[in-house]
């Protein structure tokens with residue numbers, strides 16, 4: 001699979017709205033961040049960085065601060081200068097929001113770190129144990145804004161990510177574990193001239209959590225960046241690319257943009273002192289990319305400063321000096337909003353001076369940026385429509401399944417509970433028992449009355465009372481359970497009714513959903529047919545156009561030929577056909593094809609004969625509404641008389657003859 005690093009889908013499925021070049025100039029922004037160094041005071045250093053006016057002043061060893069207007073390299077002006085005590089948050093507060101805005105407005109953007117080893121490039125871009133860098137925080141903020149737009153504007157989005165490293169002039173997919181990593185091919189698409197990486201594996205991520213796990217897998221797969229071991233310097237350039245596609249269905253707008261986050265390896269030259277295991281050739285390759293980057297920036301700076309400078313020398317050739325510059329082509333002088341973070345130790349004069357000079361040069365480069373906003377074409381619209389229908393369909397199906405499961409559980413409940421018939425028999429039984437007990441109670445009450453009247457102090461009285469009390473308790477309990485049964489019964493009845501109504505509602509909803517699906521299928525069908533008709537019409541028009549072009553060419557040829565013949569013979573007089581030489585006549589006869597042509601200026605309404613000769617160039621010039629034509633039998637040498645011309649009001653000098 002090829003992965004287009006520029007506008008992956010824009011070319012295939014959308015039509016660009018702007019037809020004119022509406023790009024705007026945009027200079028590369030440069031930020032400087034200095035590393036905290038123990039015991040180093042800013043005003044004691046050779047460099048004085050000022051975050052208030054965003055300058056760095058370079059002072060000579062013993063002398064006073066140099067005049068800012070004197071030596072161009074005595075003062076370096078940047079877009080932002082962060083002192084050593086600036087936090088990650090300070091840097092990100094400055095950088096994140098504008099970059100996110102640019103990307104979401106459809107502008108391609110790049111954030112690039114540049115500086116010597118251990119100066120905090122990875123610290124700023126990726127982060128460390130004590131805090132997240134630009135990469136995780138920009139991704140988090142990006143997803144949060146995208147999700148907000150889904151809620152507030154109904155926009156859709158899709159994000160894909162890929163990560164690769166450039167090591168010794170070879171490009172590797174960072175998702176592939178380090179030992180298995182194979183170099184990938186970079187090439188430019190012949191149609192769009194976009195850079196493509198063959199066989200790289202992009203990942204589609206739908207949330208920040210997905211993206212975090214992608215970054216995690218990249219880090220787990222091993223790297224040459226050195227952030228696994230803090231004391232190790234990086235030897236590869238690492239590139240993260242996010243591609244964001246946003247769709248606004250209401251306005252049929254598609255925005256495609258990408259964000260590069262690039263962590264370069266140290267900008268100093270690698271040599272045998274630090275890389276003693278590497279061969280001379282390997283060292284050369286290791287240094288090649290930064291050298292090429294410096295050259296490219298220099299060329300572009302000169303080109304920007306000197307408008308007469310020929311682009312030929314600078315452009316394509318310098319970009320091709322290394323894989324890094326190939327990847328950066330669009331970020332340096334192309335359609336990207338580029339921000340460079342320079343990192344340096346103020347105590348190290350040579351590396352800082354070289355970094356500042358690089359920053360100064362790259363800041364002179366003007367990119368030409370335009371937002372990658374496009375309209376959706378019919379095919380894209382249909383694809384999206386079908387995709388949405390599918391999603392809706394899936395939703396409906398899952399909704400139906402949920403409701404079905406609910407019905408099943410309710411049905412299970414009702415089968416487990418007591419049936420109506422059982423309840424009725426239970427109710428009857430209790431009723432019978434109740435009446436029996438009541439009768440017993442009555443007879444006991446009667447017996448008791450009798451005994452009380454006969455013998456008021458009889459001990460039997462107490463016994464009977466006790467029995468009676470027990471019986472009463474039994475009756476009360478029975479009545480209670482009876483009430484409970486009745487309550488349970490009515491509850492079940494209600495539940496059953498509710499289930500029935502729910503089932504009915506579900507059924508009708510189901511029917512509606514089916515109708516909707518059918519309607520949508522019909523709409524898709526109609527769109528397909530319209531598409532086919534449009535295609536057919538387009539083909540017919542193209543053919544017609546081709547035929548017309550052929551005819552026009554043919555006519556032009558014929559007219560030219562006629563012109564040549566005309567110039568070859570004496571110029572005919574106004575109102576006359578030609579000389580009597582007979583040449584023109586015969587030419588006209590030959591040109592009868594022209595008169596017969598449906599494209600002829602004078603298509604014959606009569607059979608082809610003498611009349612068609614009116615088409616000769618001279619006759620076209622003289623033909624007026626008063627001209628009449630009398631066909632005569634052909635006589636050799638008499639052809640001049642074969643056409644009768646009615647006198648013209650404006651006579652030619654010879655017309656009297």
Ligand SMILES: Nc1ncnc2c1ncn2[C@@H]1O[C@H](COP(=O)(O)OP(=O)(O)OP(=O)(O)O)[C@@H](O)[C@H]1O
Nearest residue numbers: 116117118119120121122123128230233234265266
């Ligand atoms: N501004 C800073 N504040 C605190 N610690 C920092 C800062 N900048 C860098 N460091 C620390 O310095 C060390 C080196 O930083 P880092 O690895 O980011 O350098 P680098 O420029 O990416 O080096 P290399 O080019 O070798 O990759 C790390 O331990 C990092 O935590």
